[in-house]
Structure formats: C-alpha cells, structure tokens
Amino acid sequence: MSLISEENVRGGSVFRELSADDEDWQPTEMESLCMNCYQNGTTRMLLTKIPFFKEIIVSSFSCASCGWSNTEIQSAGRIQEQGVCYTLKVKAKQDLNREVVKADSATTRIPELDFEIPAFTQKGSLSTIEGLLDRAVAGLEQDQPARRAADPQVADKIEEFIQKLKKLKDVEHEFTLVIEDPSGNSFIENPVAPQKDEALTVTRFRRTVQQDQQLGIRADDDLEEEPAGNDLEVMRGEVLVFPTNCPECNAPASTNMKLVQIPHFKEVIIMATNCDSCGHRTNEVKSGAATEQLGTKITLHITDPSDMTRDVLKSETCSVLIPELEFELGMAALGGKFTTLEGLLQDIKDLIVSKNPFICGDSSSSDRLDKLKEFGEKIEKILAGQMKVHIVLDDLAGNSYLQNVYAPEADPEMTVEKYTRTFEQNEELGLNDMKTENYQQEK
Numbered sequence: 001m002s003l004i005s006e007e008n009v010r011g012g013s014v015f016r017e018l019s020a021d022d023e024d025w026q027p028t029e030m031e032s033l034c035m036n037c038y039q040n041g042t043t044r045m046l047l048t049k050i051p052f053f054k055e056i057i058v059s060s061f062s063c064a065s066c067g068w069s070n071t072e073i074q075s076a077g078r079i080q081e082q083g084v085c086y087t088l089k090v091k092a093k094q095d096l097n098r099e100v101v102k103a104d105s106a107t108t109r110i111p112e113l114d115f116e117i118p119a120f121t122q123k124g125s126l127s128t129i130e131g132l133l134d135r136a137v138a139g140l141e142q143d144q145p146a147r148r149a150a151d152p153q154v155a156d157k158i159e160e161f162i163q164k165l166k167k168l169k170d171v172e173h174e175f176t177l178v179i180e181d182p183s184g185n186s187f188i189e190n191p192v193a194p195q196k197d198e199a200l201t202v203t204r205f206r207r208t209v210q211q212d213q214q215l216g217i218r219a220d221d222d223l224e225e226e227p228a229g230n231d232l233e234v235m236r237g238e239v240l241v242f243p244t245n246c247p248e249c250n251a252p253a254s255t256n257m258k259l260v261q262i263p264h265f266k267e268v269i270i271m272a273t274n275c276d277s278c279g280h281r282t283n284e285v286k287s288g289a290a291t292e293q294l295g296t297k298i299t300l301h302i303t304d305p306s307d308m309t310r311d312v313l314k315s316e317t318c319s320v321l322i323p324e325l326e327f328e329l330g331m332a333a334l335g336g337k338f339t340t341l342e343g344l345l346q347d348i349k350d351l352i353v354s355k356n357p358f359i360c361g362d363s364s365s366s367d368r369l370d371k372l373k374e375f376g377e378k379i380e381k382i383l384a385g386q387m388k389v390h391i392v393l394d395d396l397a398g399n400s401y402l403q404n405v406y407a408p409e410a411d412p413e414m415t416v417e418k419y420t421r422t423f424e425q426n427e428e429l430g431l432n433d434m435k436t437e438n439y440q441q442e443k
Helices: 006-010 093-097 130-141 144-150 152-168 209-214 304-308 342-352 365-381 423-429 436-442
Strands: 030-031 040-050 053-063 069-075 083-090 101-103 107-110 115-117 125-128 173-180 200-205 239-247 251-260 266-276 281-287 295-301 311-314 318-322 328-329 337-340 392-397 414-418
Touching: 069 130, 083 093, 093 130, 093 281, 101 173, 125 130, 130 152, 130 392, 144 152, 200 423, 304 342, 311 342, 311 392, 337 342, 342 365
Parallel strands: none
Antiparallel strands: 030 040, 040 053, 053 069, 083 173, 083 200, 101 125, 107 115, 107 173, 239 251, 251 266, 266 281, 295 392, 295 414, 311 337, 318 328, 318 392
C-alpha cells in the first residue's frame, strides 16, 4: 500500500504530473465497501495534475467478489473566478472524438432532445463526446428492467428516448451539446488549434448566489449579493499581502496586490503571486475602473523587433487576434495581464503549444502536432522580428492598453477604434438589466 507522505503534505504539493519515468509515485490503495454486493473491495487513488484542468483526483474501485468496477475523476484545484459555458455544434462524426473534461458541477444539455444531465448527478470524467453519449445511455438503461416490471409504458417511452440518443452518434443531423460549469473547470477540445473553432462557442459568466452555495464557497444562509466594488483608496500607496495557494503546486504562497497608474491610461490593480515551493510566478491584472461605455479595438502592425518591448495591459474581457496566422484567443483565456508584447506572445505560445492537454498520449495526432509545431515556429519568428504581422486587442469593456512609443504624438503603426457593443456583447459582460426575450420583442 502506498501512502501520502507527511513531507509531501506539509512541505509542498501532493499533486504531481503523470510521468512514466516517475516510478516512486504510486497510487494510494485502501479497502472500501462495494456498493454492488456489499463486500470489501479495493479503491486505488492517484493525485495528479492535468494542464488546464489543474489538480485532479483519479480513483478506481474494483471488487474481487462480484467483479464490479468503476473509475472517477474529481477536480481538486481552485474554483475559477467565473463560470464557463461551452456550446458545440456537432456536425460530423469526427466531432464525436473531441475530448471533454466534465467536472461534477457541470450541467450537460442537448436542446434538440430537450435532454439535460443536472449538475452533481454524475462524477467528473475525462472522456469524448461519444463517451458522454454512451454514459448517458448506460445510465438510462440501468433501471429499465425494474421499470418494465413496474410501469411498461414509462419503460417504452424511455426506450424510445434511448434510441434517439444512440441515433445522435450517426450524426445524420446537426445537434448541439452545451456544457455549463459554474466552477469554470470543464473543457471541450478545439481540434483545429491554434485556429478559431467555428463550431465551438465559449462564454464566461458570473455565478449567482445559488451557484456559489452549490459549490460550497458561500454559506447556505448568506443570500446577500457581493458588494459592487471595493474602496480602492485603501490600496493607494501601499502593497497589500494576503495568503493564498500556488495555482501550480497548491502549496501555501502569498499574493501581493498594488494599485498602479498606467501613463496615458488609467489605474489598474496588479496581483502577483510567488511560490517558494515550486518557483512558479504569476501576475494578474484587474481594472481599477468601471466598464467603459464603448468597446476598444487596438491594432498594431509589428514592423520592428523593438515593438516587442511595448507594454501591454490585457484585461480579462480582451480577445487577441493575429489575422496573418488566422488565430484568435478568446477573452479570459489568459486572464488579465500586464506585460510586454513579447511576454504576451510567449504566453500565447505556451498556452496553445506547450501546455495543451490534448496533444499528449493517445489523444494526439501527427497532423495536429505538426500544425501546433508550425504555429509555435511562427510565433518565434514574430518574436525575432522575422515576420511582420498585425496584432489586435479587442476589448469589449474598453479596459486594455498597448503602449504608444510616440506618445503624446500619434503612433503611425497603431490604430485605436472605439465601437458600440451589441446586446449579446453586453450580455457577456453582465451589463444588461432587461431580459433577453423583452429585448427581442422590441427588436
């Protein structure tokens, strides 16, 4: 039996990356009750890390008495600041092979069948679209014998619905798969990365009080909404320090927070975390001002290596586009950052290539690896000044900034465009007070 050592618990992280070379890292085994035959079976538990999905607990149970077994995956990482909703248009059989990380807090819907799997009714899983459909079918078929004995009509209706679910795997008609996760820890693979996935829409949203309570981050009797904002005067002139956990190894760390005035722009809150255990460092930026009335699109033509030293403030509501590479990075993908253009491009390369969880092991393909490798090489050429491209910062909230090295004069290589947000864009920012159906009626 392998046990979690005391030094791992107190001196660092108990979560380690999966590696065939790490022979010392073995699953923890424990005796546990089989819920099928009520005899003793064995549970094997492994604490590890998956890029993007953070820390996870993989557990496997097997019973020697009746042969029953099951495998579960559970997120052990941090709950994200915003929830996430993935909407996928399944148009071909290839889409069924997309890998999916589904947290136990996620709700799964197929609108065309009026089918929904509520949150916390299934354990978290790492699967494919086809695997999700098979799991739903297996769940419905499980109690069919008992239903047929008690109420044959209900059993027939459920059998009819099961056949509709199975028929989806033929993809004779397009259908929609929606995964909505208030914890922000679910994912659907983009098989055409680094290009934008036209069939997949990703939106972030603010959790409701009820969702916070379901996730256990708010007391059940706490029905008050969060305050609209904090008194920023408290942070002026001083650095605030508060304890937290490292986002990489989960060891205790500290975060420094400071209010900074960016020249020719506005005030922002910079939060920096340094981990003494693993050396990981992060910096995150929050806007110190309200959402602007207009969105902002900043376009820079990169013509010289010196452009890499320009300061960049990318807010959480900012998308990054590189038209020459047919690349688009959705808002919130990298969070808020205050860095240089070189740092932003390097972070994009790391996110898309180095830390992509769907290019390893059996899930990888030579074609996909070649495309990602080519994308990484093009980013390196941009960083070295060997490739002239345009980089676009499109911020719905108008809180992003790219340094004008000619300030206060106009920058000949940079344009700044202000635009009016659509109703749907205001919805993404949580700014609409009216209900969608009322708005549609007015239209």
